[in-house]
Amino acid sequence: MSRLLQDAVSEFAKLPGIGRRTALRLAMHLLKMDTDAVEQMTDTLARYRREIRHCESCNNLSDSELCPICADEERDHSTICVVEQVGDLMSIENTRQYRGLYHVLGGVISPMQGIGPSDLKIDMLVEKVAAGKVKEVILAISTSVEGETTLFYIMNRLKQFPSVKVTNIARGIGFGDELEYVDELTITHALHNRREVE
């Protein structure tokens, strides 16, 4: 087998969720693309890895010191939504319903994986809140055991700022979910937090 092809397959197979069979299919696909298009792809990916940085205010991925969200003066700088990772931020941005800022933790506390509070951008969040301009911190962290641990840890750290409102995104039955298949914990939450129909 061609060494060039073998090497290409090995590189593709380093990516998560891509086995050798898929890697071979991707390598074959590159041959159907123009050489220029492949160069553009590889240059773009290398440049992305080399030049991407984290926003110095919120830890979002950014092309410059401040990400476009933190740099946007029209957004509400007194509200911070705390998320685990950049993908979560994007999901919220896609709703176009939120006009505040974000804070990306970079993960959740997980003793099993050796991730403690100091491995996450929690101090950075506390410092930002300590600066005094923040009125509300919305916690949008997953409901896993690790997520709940992280949530309580952050809530404890923020207790020193009694004037700052700390909220948690609502848990309940998702739109389109069939009750029959929803887990008991979610149904319990949804019942408990029921609202009067207006």
Place this chain on the structure above:
Amino acid sequence: MSRLLQDAVSEFAKLPGIGRRTALRLAMHLLKMDTDAVEQMTDTLARYRREIRHCESCNNLSDSELCPICADEERDHSTICVVEQVGDLMSIENTRQYRGLYHVLGGVISPMQGIGPSDLKIDMLVEKVAAGKVKEVILAISTSVEGETTLFYIMNRLKQFPSVKVTNIARGIGFGDELEYVDELTITHALHNRREVE
């Protein structure tokens, strides 16, 4: 959203079977890799696309004029196994049971997709057989309608060389296949080509 990230996601999403969600996951994964490892990946892929070529004898992917198989004097140069594509060649090589050479057609005849005999490396095969050293041509082409058309076309072209044996790989029940789920055509073939137990 960061332009660098957006561009990286768009490039990944150009690959077959990779949607925007997977592309984002892959882009995030690149950040977990060392910059050097990413450069090595992108350099390898770009070099592969730029430098890979087709074997001038069998149309297999190759690093040089002749692929390692055609260049191997220890292999049986009088037997040619005709396959549709490089992936098929690899599957046969993986069995380590075949010691002859190959010929990669580059597809099958498909009027629906505008692929005629001249779009495939059939003339190249006929010329190789005409050179007089080939004793057997094994056709290992898929059993689709297009595959069968291609098979009959090649058989017709090779009729001018009566001394060359043309064979077709056996069709039958695969190892591990449950008879209950095998299609009728395959069962019919398997019954028809039954062999006495030795």
